[in-house]
Amino acid sequence: MTAVPADGLDAGAEGADRAGGAAGADGGESYRLNVDGFLRTVNGASIGDSLLTVLRDTLGVTAVKDACEQGRCGACSVLLDGRLAASCTVLAADADGTRVVTVAGLGGAGLARAVRAMFLAEGAVQCGFCTPGFVVAVTDLLTRHPDADEEEIREALAGNICRCTGYGRILAAVRAVQAERGALRSGDAHSSGETQRHGETQRHSDGGPDGW
Amino acid sequence: MFRRGSDRAGAVHGPAHTVLAAVLPPAAVPVGVVPVTAGGTTSAMFRPRTVGEAVEMLAAAHDSGAAVALLGGGTDLVPALRSGERAAEVVVALRRVLELRVRGAGADSLTIGAGVTYTDLAGWSLSPGLARAARVVGSVQIRNTGTVGGALGSARPAGDLLTFLTAADAEVLTTSPRGSDRLPLPRFLAEGLAPDALVTAVRLARPGGPQVYLKIGERQAAYPAVVSCAVLVDRVRHRLTCAVGGVGLLPARMEAAERYARDEVDWSTGTVSSAAARRFGDLVVEAATRITPALPAGPRGSAEYRWHAAGVLAGRAFARCLHVTAPPASGPVGDFAAGGQP
Ligand SMILES: Cc1cc2nc3c(=O)[nH]c(=O)nc-3n(C[C@H](O)[C@H](O)[C@H](O)COP(=O)(O)OP(=O)(O)OC[C@H]3O[C@@H](n4cnc5c(N)ncnc54)[C@H](O)[C@@H]3O)c2cc1C
Numbered sequence: 020m021t022a023v024p025a026d027g028l029d030a031g032a033e034g035a036d037r038a039g040g041a042a043g044a045d046g047g048e049s050y051r052l053n054v055d056g057f058l059r060t061v062n063g064a065s066i067g068d069s070l071l072t073v074l075r076d077t078l079g080v081t082a083v084k085d086a087c088e089q090g091r092c093g094a095c096s097v098l099l100d101g102r103l104a105a106s107c108t109v110l111a112a113d114a115d116g117t118r119v120v121t122v123a124g125l126g127g128a129g130l131a132r133a134v135r136a137m138f139l140a141e142g143a144v145q146c147g148f149c150t151p152g153f154v155v156a157v158t159d160l161l162t163r164h165p166d167a168d169e170e171e172i173r174e175a176l177a178g179n180i181c182r183c184t185g186y187g188r189i190l191a192a193v194r195a196v197q198a199e200r201g202a203l204r205s206g207d208a209h210s211s212g213e214t215q216r217h218g219e220t221q222r223h224s225d226g227g228p229d230g231w
Numbered sequence: 232m233f234r235r236g237s238d239r240a241g242a243v244h245g246p247a248h249t250v251l252a253a254v255l256p257p258a259a260v261p262v263g264v265v266p267v268t269a270g271g272t273t274s275a276m277f278r279p280r281t282v283g284e285a286v287e288m289l290a291a292a293h294d295s296g297a298a299v300a301l302l303g304g305g306t307d308l309v310p311a312l313r314s315g316e317r318a319a320e321v322v323v324a325l326r327r328v329l330e331l332r333v334r335g336a337g338a339d340s341l342t343i344g345a346g347v348t349y350t351d352l353a354g355w356s357l358s359p360g361l362a363r364a365a366r367v368v369g370s371v372q373i374r375n376t377g378t379v380g381g382a383l384g385s386a387r388p389a390g391d392l393l394t395f396l397t398a399a400d401a402e403v404l405t406t407s408p409r410g411s412d413r414l415p416l417p418r419f420l421a422e423g424l425a426p427d428a429l430v431t432a433v434r435l436a437r438p439g440g441p442q443v444y445l446k447i448g449e450r451q452a453a454y455p456a457v458v459s460c461a462v463l464v465d466r467v468r469h470r471l472t473c474a475v476g477g478v479g480l481l482p483a484r485m486e487a488a489e490r491y492a493r494d495e496v497d498w499s500t501g502t503v504s505s506a507a508a509r510r511f512g513d514l515v516v517e518a519a520t521r522i523t524p525a526l527p528a529g530p531r532g533s534a535e536y537r538w539h540a541a542g543v544l545a546g547r548a549f550a551r552c553l554h555v556t557a558p559p560a561s562g563p564v565g566d567f568a569a570g571g572q573p
């Protein structure tokens with residue numbers, strides 16, 4: 020396997036296109052995946068293999084965890100072109116040309132660092148199997164909605180299952196990140212998860228009529 | 232020619248012999264060639280960039296006798312390939328067909344490309360009802376990945392989008408080597424898609440009034456609904472449509488209840504009596520018991536449970552679309568009126 024920083028190469032759509040048509044030296048299918056900012060060449064994987072399988076078994080990227088392989092548990096969560104996805108529901112060969120980011124590629128500073136630190140500080144990690152997926156999902160949520168209220172947090176993390184913590188410590192970690200980040204944004208009085216717990220949302224399909 | 236055209240459009244293929252096995256008629260496969268089975272039977276993937284290329288690849292693969300599957304977001308297909316529930320020698324992946332990701336609005340209609348995801352729909356202000364239905368699909372991960380084309384391809388009995396589109400009298404736009412076609416959703420579902428065709432879009436009328444979608448089931452993020460119900464009101468044409476999913480093999484329209492609503496609603500104000508809301512639910516239960524073919528009773532609820540749930544959801548959705556008054560005095564009543572005022 021080769022690994023080169025993606026920035027150093029033409030990783031655009033055209034590059035992906037060419038990689039898509041090439042056969043590997045061993046006669047197996049060959050394509051490239053941009054994983055955590057590195058272009059990795061995939062040789063010898065089966066075309067029917069999921070992104071999860073190729074990341075773990077072919078590329079040795081164990082930052083994604085394998086549990087249900089049915090899209091239900093979130094242990095295999097990654098960002099695919101910036102969008103949270105379960106890598107077991109994606110065919111790896113179809114991810115050629117996209118940017119795949121695992122927990123290991125979220126970066127050592129900023130929001131992702133805060134999320135990891137608060138998971139530890141708040142006791143949100145027990146066996147740790149679900150943690151990589153949760154950290155990716157929480158980072159994704161707080162990137163999109165820094166001030167998400169309790170209901171929004173629960174909804175955003177519904178695709179991630181934890182068998183150990185009972186979720187209370189995980190929610191506490193999310194609120195702690197919000198509090199810390201809120202304190203950084205000076206003068207923002209609405210950053211505490213507590214103050215927003217009862218915030219009204221109209222995300223559900225049981226809203227009233229809006230056409231009369 | 233197939234190989235050349237496909238390579239140009241970005242094919243990922245297996246070892247030469249498995250590609251041959253995939254694209255040639257079974258009789259033409261050289262004796263002694265063993266198909267690769269690790270990771271399923273899939274031996275070739277094609278990644279077209281246009282609908283035209285996709286159709287060409289589908290047709291060529293189909294002519295070769297290979298089992299072909301279209302790949303949208305993969306939330307249904309990829310786990311099914313993994314578990315062996317589905318097998319496909321050739322996969323035609325639609326991720327890069329940008330023209331399928333477009334959604335647009337005409338004077339009276341909305342057109343949604345097959346590659347549009349639930350997340351894309353969830354924020355669409357032109358169709359608040361559809362947006363709300365999209366927001367209650369699965370989890371963030373599933374909504375970011377799952378597509379409209381996949382929802383139609385899977386045609387789940389209580390598929391959220393399918394139930395909504397059934398109530399919306401949607402049309403399905405398809406393309407095959409024989410050209411483009413446009414057919415009503417029920418006909419599309421009854422006839423199925425030709426093996427060399429793909430869904431390019433769905434089209435539905437712009438909302439003409441309140442629209443409510445409700446579902447009931449197990450953990451939403453992990454399992455599709457057990458029973459689903461959509462009620463759509465058209466204030467201009469004085470029409471209310473209702474579809475129920477999860478009782479039959481496909482979502483079904485509740486025609487008797489729709490006729491009852493047409494006569495019972497005060498269309499100038501959008502008001503009905505609370506008794507009418509209950510009657511509406513009862514009519515849905517009556518119709519649900521007659522739906523054929525019925526979904527085989529499974530671990531996720533008996534037939535009786537599904538009929539009952541259909542009536543409850545329909546009565547509730549109906550009440551939420553309208554202003555419910557209590558006879559004889561007027562004014563909001565109890566639960567039925569929840570959300571009934573603008
Ligand atoms: C954990 C989980 C939760 C889920 N929750 C829900 C839920 O709450 N509600 C719900 O309705 N569904 C749910 N689903 C089912 C699924 O996500 C949806 O049906 C989704 O719309 C499928 O879309 P996709 O793009 O992922 O389809 P894919 O898996 O890519 O394809 C599904 C089928 O459609 C075919 N297909 C794909 N694109 C096209 C096209 N353009 N033309 C013709 N055929 C095509 C494929 O060949 C395949 O047979 C859930 C699935 C999972 C794994």
Ligand code: FES
Pocket residue numbers: 071084085086087088089090091092093094095096105106107108
């Ligand atoms: S392993 Fe992918 S969601 Fe469970």
Ligand code: FES
Pocket residue numbers: 143144145146147148149150180181182183184
């Ligand atoms: S900490 Fe063990 S599954 Fe979450």
